[in-house]
Amino acid sequence: MVTVRGLHPLDRKLWRDLVRIRSQAAATAAIIAIAVTALVMSTTLLLSLEETRTAFYERGRMADVFATAVRVPERIAGEIARIDGMRQIQSRIVERATLDMPGLAAPASGHLVSIPETGQPTLNRIVLREGGWITPGRADDVIVSAAFADAHGLVPGDPVFATLDGVRRTLRVTGIGRSPEFVYTVSGSGFLPDDQRFGVLWMGREAMEAAFDLDGAFNDIVVSLSPGTDSNRVIEVIDRLLDPYGSVGAIDRSDQSSHAFLQSEIDGLVATATVLPTVLIAIAAFVLNVILTRIVDTEREQIGLLKAFGYGNLAIASHYWKLVMVISLAGTLVGFAGGIWAGYGVTRLYIRFFEFPALVLTLDPSVFLVTAATAAATASLGALMAVRRCLALSPAEAMRPPAPGVYGRSVIDRLGLIRRVGQLGRVMIRQLTIKPARSLLTALGIALGGSLYIGTTFTGGAANWMLDIQFSFSERQDVTLQFVDERAYGAIDLARALPGVLTVEPFRIVPVELSYGHRTERTVLQGLLADAHLVHPLDRQQRPIDIPPAGLALSAHLADTLEVGPGDLLTIRVLEGRQATLTLPATAVVDDYVGSMATLRLETLNRAMGDGPVITGVYALVDADRLDALFAAVKDTPQISDVVELDRTVEATQEMLDRTISVYRVLFSLFSGTIVFGILYNAARVTLSEQGRELASLRVLGFTKGEVAIILLGQLAILTVIALPGAALFGNLLAYVIVTYAMDPELFRLPFVITRGTYGEAALVMVGSAVLAGWLVRRRIGTLSLIDVLKTRE
């Protein structure tokens, strides 16, 4: 016995009670720990991601406004620098190159950004990881983005074979680094980074001027603003200044692709960090109440005894409150540790999708305070609700065992169904039906535990389902070939003549800004043949959309953002070439899953643009065996800028999904499993203490341990089975909330689809936890004393 001298007798009782119910207390604390872990984990991830970004942006001096044009005389940069509120400015040249990487059959895309030969640019600086700066006067020196370098094993000194403006060059890597404007990089056609196929190359300004015939000119400018400066006003002035030079319109940082993606991730995390812990804490509160009620029920006689001795309600309530607080505090502390561990782990995993030079792991002390307080309040509420009933009894009544419940009146009895069951089965069923509310609440708790798994990991199945639809029905091309610029329709023959190409279908993509009323949205117009079958927009029932002859078929998300419906006239500002402004009606809304675009007929697009038959690329079916020959040919075809294989996109997406989802599966099977285990273990232990005498009597009558265990384990099994459909129901509810409120719809709209696999996994987690709880309690049945029960009255 642990020495507890000097303590108030009630506190000694508290301590010994805790030791006595330690395994139940541990199972209960684990549930609190899970909720705390989730809260700390998600806030740690969110804060760390934000802090990591802030640190990188400050260190790399991330620009506030980005503008691109065709060819701007350098003096204009001076005019831009004089705009009110301007802090720093960096004019530069941004171009693309085709890279021929050893070991990679397909051509890779190089995104070339000019830097001063002598040192860091004023904005969007490079954080060098290894190597050094380019050497002034050496036109072939480049600094390579870290992700690309890692994908190809590049080190300083290595050559990179590139085609710049049709000229093959051998560039030399001097350094490897990262810049805040390329935290998340995607090439033109994908929405996931493909580090093998896309890299950023920083090259000397003079070398780029020479290579792209831009002497004394720039085509890209980034600026930072003084605090409090309205970026829209600056953008307007920059647009006006650059308009004569082929500007496609300046954009705020919030529209810059890397930043926008990162921001949408953070927004998603904010939603997740709010929804998930809230749901978990609500579940934990409920479960705690169920568990504590059961535990306190077994303390009923002791409560009566204490009252009989003259302890007041407050003293007794605070005694049990302390008991719960100890459990809660233990759970909270474990949750803190778990949350920090899981938070750092998830952050490290998460951060790999982004290119940050350093990870800033951040903990917010206030989160710990709030979490501890929430956990304590939740547990207190559970405890007080549980004790309240016992306190309401008179001491004499409380000291008597509870009046036996009214057996034999359940539906199962009244319908006569009970006659089909043997006596052990009857005992099992009547134990559950005598306190139907308690049984149902327990089942509800189990169901909520299981629903957590469904409601969080369904995203994997749903995303796979969506990808399957997208890439089996909507996009059926093998490769997409993109031309350097728009080409006459005849370019189709150029593509068709490439080795291995079987069928081609032309398309034209035009970057635009759509406006309706005061709402604007940047997107692309996709011109397709009316009878296109390789790539064709589908509705949610996977039926091909009839592309209207005169108007636009808009993604539902886009239509929602712009608040347009069929028949509304959209103003379209073209973000390339002459920057024409068009007006076209929205004629159909496509309830699609991936991307956000406006599709129209190719001829409609060309007519509206005032062009002849022009295309920017083709979708093609190719002979898989001749893919390498195709890639080799593309490397030697300067008219083609990019080739994207669909399989590779699907694989990359799949891989990213699998990586994320597998972590979530582990995490949430742990969360769900702990909750289910905690409830069932506690239910079983309480049931065992209530029915121990009965079970021991059965052993005396000649029932084996196994047969007696069936009565107890059967009750757990029935509760678990009842909870399964409940878990599916609540899982659907939670999934719906997550799909609706916690997912950023910009890139894709996750369908509200829960696969059978997800249900199956959830059932496995629930049943597995139940089996574990059952196994632990089953061992105790073996220790029931057969003699003690015979000598004592209930």
Place this chain on the structure above:
Amino acid sequence: MPLGLTARRAARPDASDPAAPAFRCEEVTKTYGAGEAEVRALRGISLVIPNGEMVVLLGASGSGKSTLLNILGGLDHPTAGRVWFRNQELTALDDGRLTVYRRDHVGFVFQFYNLVPSLTAWENVALVTEIARTPMPPADALALVGLDARQDHLPAQLSGGEQQRVAIARAIAKRPEVLLCDEPTGALDSKTGVRVLEALAAVNRDLGTTTLVITHNADIARMADRVIRFADGHVREVATNADPIRPTEITW
């Protein structure tokens, strides 16, 4: 088996020789605890209990009678010594085989009835007949103890005496060779107790069941064929009674 759930059964102990005495004990010792806390409940008991007798075990609390009954019933192991049920040595059986022994051969009646509260009188009896080899119908067992009209009542709806008679019906329904009763009337008033004793006597007389009854009540001993007196873990006296009285003649 009910529910189709079949527990793994241990091999049945061989106790087929009805000519052998019901129980035989040789130098049975039972010690609880160790060192200073050691309690010697039985201190080397040897005795023989013939078949078919009504045996009363008398003695003060702690004299060792319950300990012996538990060992004879396969609920406990002696610390030393050997015990036979007919020609089967109980002390050689493991827990699983003792369970089968209890299931097949022994009926128990306890002071506090130990009925399953969620089962009716009929169901409490059926609980045992479902696992017995040659049971009588539960209704017949209840009729033997005069409870045929109360079959569908739950324990909570029955008086103490009625509950004890259900317990007796439950114990005899499997036609056990031995019936072990630990203070069966201890919680009952005199009138009810007599009815319970009548039921026990009827079972012993009509079914030939060897019946061992523990009691504090010396009067009850007058209905026994054999009376074994315990004191301090020893058998002090074994007396046979040539002319046992009827339970109705007993009062307390």
